[in-house]
Amino acid sequence: MKQAKATAHTRLIKILKQNSLNITESRKKILQLFLEQDGALAHGDIEKRAGEKFDRVTVYRTLQTFVNKGIVHIIPTADNAIRYALCKDDCSEVGHDDHHIHFVCDNCHTTYCLDDIVTPDIRLPKGYSGRHVEMVVEGICKNCK
Amino acid sequence: MKQAKATAHTRLIKILKQNSLNITESRKKILQLFLEQDGALAHGDIEKRAGEKFDRVTVYRTLQTFVNKGIVHIIPTADNAIRYALCKDDCSEVGHDDHHIHFVCDNCHTTYCLDDIVTPDIRLPKGYSGRHVEMVVEGICKNCK
DNA sequence: GTAACTGCAAAATATTTGCATCCTT
DNA sequence: AAGGATGCAAATATTTTGCAGTTAC
Numbered sequence A, B: 001m002k003q004a005k006a007t008a009h010t011r012l013i014k015i016l017k018q019n020s021l022n023i024t025e026s027r028k029k030i031l032q033l034f035l036e037q038d039g040a041l042a043h044g045d046i047e048k049r050a051g052e053k054f055d056r057v058t059v060y061r062t063l064q065t066f067v068n069k070g071i072v073h074i075i076p077t078a079d080n081a082i083r084y085a086l087c088k089d090d091c092s093e094v095g096h097d098d099h100h101i102h103f104v105c106d107n108c109h110t111t112y113c114l115d116d117i118v119t120p121d122i123r124l125p126k127g128y129s130g131r132h133v134e135m136v137v138e139g140i141c142k143n144c145k
Numbered sequence C: 001g002t003a004a005c006t007g008c009a010a011a012a013t014a015t016t017t018g019c020a021t022c023c024t025t
Numbered sequence D: 001a002a003g004g005a006t007g008c009a010a011a012t013a014t015t016t017t018g019c020a021g022t023t024a025c
Helices: A001-018 A025-035 A043-049 A056-069 B002-018 B024-033 B045-047 B056-069
Strands: A072-075 A083-086 A102-107 A109-119 A129-140 B071-074 B083-086 B100-105 B109-116 B129-138
Touching: A001 A025, A025 A043, A025 A056, A025 A083, A043 A056, A056 A072, A056 A083, A056 A102, A083 A109, B002 B024, B024 B045, B024 B083, B045 B056, B056 B071, B056 B083, B083 B109
Parallel strands: A102 A129, B100 B129
Antiparallel strands: A072 A083, A102 A109, A129 B129, B071 B083, B100 B109
16 A cells, blocks of 8 residues: 555645645644544544643644635534535635535534535525525435434 | 522523533533523623623533534624624533524624524535535614514 | 522633744755 | 744633532422
């Protein structure tokens, strides 16, 4: 699996460079967690999985940097635990463009970005104008059914 | 306006009684804030508007009680500030049933429940089954346009 | 009178900031 | 070398818990 690993590593570097970020251990590690993961990650998940390796503050700052650069986006959920997920390529510092929906499993609490499902258009009441639609579906995921 | 006030007060009592909650000052006051308000309220809003009247802890506990009883529901937002809004009559301790969408104004940050707009059905990928759909639209509201 | 509710104090968590040091370019 | 990133300590902010006193029924 040396090939795959090299490729993954290259991808990390590429993403960081594209966003004019210095290549550092913490950024590589945290970004890797996102890449090797289907779902979204909360701040706590990252601290756990990084394995005591980074300071809590570094995780906060790195996530903030990634959000600012449009590398990850925030998924709002009702349980007050902010989750982050990788953005598609069409996100950037200028603006996020994540029109897909999110899915949170009631059972395992994994959070997925369903990239292929686009948020539907909504007819708003008179006087309102929409700029962005955020949509989260709760239910049972493919692994828990 | 004595009539209106009496009616509003009656409504407060009715809601609390329906949920077998004791009628207390803090519950009346906090519930009143929701009733006299078009949009949703965050914990902080309530502390401010209640006017130093209640302990912070009481606000936390009262909101928790209201959520448990199905009197208010939580609106998830990306800014990590949980907002609460009154539920329609079809919510209860057994389960929330808020199928309407929410609207957050980019300008004034007021959060509305658009009760008349029902969340659309979503076709999920194979293996996923949805139980509940949460939808938040961001944009400019009727008062800020 | 009894159970439920509140306020206060304090603990437990979570998040932010300042600064000296270290790393990337 | 210079600017940026990290770690540590500490300041803030947020939320939870225990308990004694008070209130609703």
